[in-house]
Amino acid sequence: MSQARQQLAEQLAEAVFQALHEDLNHQERALLVVSGGSTPVPFFKALAAKSLPWERVEVTLADERWVDEQSSDSNAKLVREHLLQGEASAATFIPLTCSAA
Helix, strand or coil: CCHHHHHHHHHHHHHHHHHHHHHHHHCCCEEEEECCCCCCHHHHHHHHCCCCCHHHEEEEECCCCCCCCCCCCCHHHHHHHHCCCHHHHHCEEECCCCCCC
8 A cells, every 4th residue: 555545544534533523522422424445444444543432433334235244345344344443343333234034
């Protein structure tokens, strides 16, 4: 990954951290809607390293493929593996898909 891409990911993570922090100072919970795909992975990792009251944050996806959540094509899997790590694992994840009968 290029240094410029990593720097942009860090800057975005800082901006989102500040927005979440500000929201959580004024309300009980905050919602974070993220896109899937491999592009946001550096951002996810940088944001996951931020110290927040993650238990008060709900995370969902702006888009998803209707595949098994264990599939390498699953955006939910990507979020779980790269954003919901460490302290950020306390966030509530709301997937866009469910198991179909």
